[in-house]
Amino acid sequence: MPMTESARESISKRSVPFFNYPYLYQQNGDDVRARMEDVLKRGAFIHQKENWEFEKNLAAFLGVKYAFGVANGTDSMNIVLRALKVGPGDEVVMPSHTYIATAAAAALLGATPVLVECGPDHMVDPDAIEKAITPKTKCIMPVHVNGRTCDMDRIMAIAKKHNIPVLEDAAQALGSKFKGKFAGTFGIAGSFSFYPAKVLGCFGDGGALVTNDDWMAEQIFLLRDHGRNKDGVMVTWGLNSRLDNLNAAVLDAKLKHYPEVMKRRREIAAMYQEGLGQLKELTLPPGPNADPNHYDIYQNYEIEADRRDELKKYLADQGIGTLIQWGGSAVHMFKGLGFDHVRLPITERMTARFLMLPMNMALTDEDVAYVVKHVRAFYGH
Numbered sequence: 001m002p003m004t005e006s007a008r009e010s011i012s013k014r015s016v017p018f019f020n021y022p023y024l025y026q027q028n029g030d031d032v033r034a035r036m037e038d039v040l041k042r043g044a045f046i047h048q049k050e051n052w053e054f055e056k057n058l059a060a061f062l063g064v065k066y067a068f069g070v071a072n073g074t075d076s077m078n079i080v081l082r083a084l085k086v087g088p089g090d091e092v093v094m095p096s097h098t099y100i101a102t103a104a105a106a107a108l109l110g111a112t113p114v115l116v117e118c119g120p121d122h123m124v125d126p127d128a129i130e131k132a133i134t135p136k137t138k139c140i141m142p143v144h145v146n147g148r149t150c151d152m153d154r155i156m157a158i159a160k161k162h163n164i165p166v167l168e169d170a171a172q173a174l175g176s177k178f179k180g181k182f183a184g185t186f187g188i189a190g191s192f193s194f195y196p197a198k199v200l201g202c203f204g205d206g207g208a209l210v211t212n213d214d215w216m217a218e219q220i221f222l223l224r225d226h227g228r229n230k231d232g233v234m235v236t237w238g239l240n241s242r243l244d245n246l247n248a249a250v251l252d253a254k255l256k257h258y259p260e261v262m263k264r265r266r267e268i269a270a271m272y273q274e275g276l277g278q279l280k281e282l283t284l285p286p287g288p289n290a291d292p293n294h295y296d297i298y299q300n301y302e303i304e305a306d307r308r309d310e311l312k313k314y315l316a317d318q319g320i321g322t323l324i325q326w327g328g329s330a331v332h333m334f335k336g337l338g339f340d341h342v343r344l345p346i347t348e349r350m351t352a353r354f355l356m357l358p359m360n361m362a363l364t365d366e367d368v369a370y371v372v373k374h375v376r377a378f379y380g381h
């Protein structure tokens with residue numbers, strides 16, 4: 001969507017924070033407050049009707065058979081890997097350009113995260129996945145980074161050929177699609193996070209798992225709540241990894257407005273594309289209409305930039321907050337986690353250029369125009 005004239009004009013000095021946490025409570029505030037009030041008055045704190053309603057609505061939104069609220073988007077992956085009996089001696093293949101949580105879910109079970117390269121769109125490279133497969137590979141974990149879905153045709157074909165289950169880390173990609181199918185719905189299970197800064201964010205930690213598989217659904221049901229079955233009997237060892245009912249109510253209220261949220265984020269991406277697409281010093285994420293196979297929801301607007309650190313400082317001086325995802329370190333680059341021998345030159349080169357521009361629901365068109373103006377000015381345009 002093109003910028004309005006008033007957006008272009010009103011670009012005097014302002015503050016554009018990278019993320020506006022208090023805005024989370026303002027957004028759909030009346031709906032959210034009514035639902036919270038109801039939960040609090042009833043003292044309905046754990047596994048009450050709001051949780052079941054949110055699970056039902058989330059499953060309907062994604063067109064899956066089952067959705068389960070869990071405590072966060074890290075436990076969720078751990079739960080699925082446990083169900084798959086991943087343990088010592090096993091390998092789990094995933095991109096290195098991900099949050100530590102993806103790798104931790106495997107490492108905490110004694111398995112080895114096998115970290116691989118990403119492609120030009122910052123998603124895991126399917127060829128790199130296939131090259132990394134060994135007889136020890138027990139799971140493939142694509143990560144739908146920044147709200148874009150990986151090439152799931154290629155990844156599912158590789159998984160099928162080698163008969164390995166796929167667990168999707170869709171923490172950043174609720175509503176994102178590849179060829180019309182939602183991120184998180186391709187593999188044996190999909191994992192979501194509702195950390196406040198996620199596109200669907202709650203007031204604390206929260207997460208969900210989705211699956212179409214009856215057996216996996218049963219395992220998740222047991223493992224997230226102490227191994228307790230439908231009759232209240234403990235039938236296996238499990239975790240305490242429930243979604244708080246208060247947050248289930250918040251999420252259920254916000255989910256109703258989610259289509260507007262996706263639309264707005266895609267509008268902001270289009271404004272950045274229009275304003276910055278010509279700059280040869282930058283590589284932008286694919287635009288919202290760049291490829292009919294992808295429907296991206298822009299959890300993040302992660303660019304690659306020449307003189308990245310100078311740009312970041314220049315923008316900060318103009319009152320614009322930016323962030324380098326994961327502290328500028330792909331997982332294999334953290335020292336002391338056992339990856340010191342791993343070399344991923346493509347990921348390393350990209351990581352030195354990554355920068356995330358503000359992308360959130362509190363941004364006005366004028367804010368976006370202000371960011372565009374100053375990025376352009378930095379490069380002398």
Ligand SMILES: *Cc1c(COP(=O)(O)O)cnc(C)c1O
Nearest residue numbers: 072073074099101171172193195
């Ligand atoms: C946020 C995130 C997670 C972890 O989610 P939590 O709810 O914070 O545990 C995992 N993977 C990716 C890619 C994420 O962005």
